[in-house]
Amino acid sequence: MKRKKIIAGNWKMNHTVTETSGFINEFKRNIADVDGVDIVLCPTFTSLQIAVDLTQNTNIAIGAQNVHWSKNGAFTGEISPSMLLDIPVAYVILGHSERRQYFGETDETVNMRLKSTLTTPLKPIVCIGEKLDERESGITEKIISGQLNDGLKDITAQQMNDIVIAYEPVWAIGTGVTATPEQAQEVHAFIRNLINEKYGVNVSESIRIQYGGSVKSKNADTLLTQSDIDGALVGGASLDCNEFVNIIRSAE
Numbered sequence: 551m552k553r554k555k556i557i558a559g560n561w562k563m564n565h566t567v568t569e570t571s572g573f574i575n576e577f578k579r580n581i582a583d584v585d586g587v588d589i590v591l592c593p594t595f596t597s598l599q600i601a602v603d604l605t606q607n608t609n610i611a612i613g614a615q616n617v618h619w620s621k622n623g624a625f626t627g628e629i630s631p632s633m634l635l636d637i638p639v640a641y642v643i644l645g646h647s648e649r650r651q652y653f654g655e656t657d658e659t660v661n662m663r664l665k666s667t668l669t670t671p672l673k674p675i676v677c678i679g680e681k682l683d684e685r686e687s688g689i690t691e692k693i694i695s696g697q698l699n700d701g702l703k704d705i706t707a708q709q710m711n712d713i714v715i716a717y718e719p720v721w722a723i724g725t726g727v728t729a730t731p732e733q734a735q736e737v738h739a740f741i742r743n744l745i746n747e748k749y750g751v752n753v754s755e756s757i758r759i760q761y762g763g764s765v766k767s768k769n770a771d772t773l774l775t776q777s778d779i780d781g782a783l784v785g786g787a788s789l790d791c792n793e794f795v796n797i798i799r800s801a802e
């Protein structure tokens with residue numbers, strides 16, 4: 551089955567509102583002709599509104615980097631799904647390894663965010679991936695299946711159609727060390743197989759699995775031609791307009 555590639559830029563805690571608007575004005579001109587790739591940009595919360603405004607009627611969708619599971623309430627510093635929809639944002643990243651590492655997120659809280667998100671039109675990008683010591687001790691598959699089982703707990707096959715999975719080996723994020731295309735493909739195939747066992751072939755063949763971790767224009771081609779890699783979640787390289795455009799063109 552031919553799956554449409556999806557390239558998402560995760561800006562993390564970078565770019566002010568002014569910088570966001572400068573970037574997007576250049577970016578949208580440079581990719582206006584790109585067809586057949588889903589393009590997503592995930593700026594900080596403060597830049598979401600300007601990003602959505604500047605990408606009206608373009609081929610760029612805007613995503614947030616996190617969302618809380620509650621509709622509203624006493625959760626200082628958090629943002630709810632309805633607040634994102636009010637902007638309106640289209641995607642949201644869930645369970646990024648930096649959220650897990652620095653902000654105490656677990657598969658359980660990822661699952662709460664995911665269930666809440668799926669009651670809305672927001673499309674979740676669910677991040678999973680093993681740490682270096684886990685890979686070195688040969689338990690990558692155990693970690694990945696645990697994250698999928700717990701993070702996707704109680705999610706139905708129907709709901710799986712709205713989810714994007716991002717496989718991001720933690721040792722490859724922001725390190726300049728990329729998984730080889732073979733290493734990435736091996737885990738992507740494993741993930742697709744797990745999804746097949748749990749949800750059946752229709753879901754497993756249509757769900758998109760992005761790779762993330764030091765994706766650059768120079769390695770994008772070989773990663774994106776692997777049969778189970780359906781796109782990329784790009785951190786550092788998405789802050790550079792030309793780099794990001796070139797990665798998107800690789801997907802095309």
Ligand code: PGA
Nearest residue numbers: 723724763764784785786
């Ligand atoms: P990186 O980040 O491309 O800078 O490694 C990827 C990510 O964290 O999503």
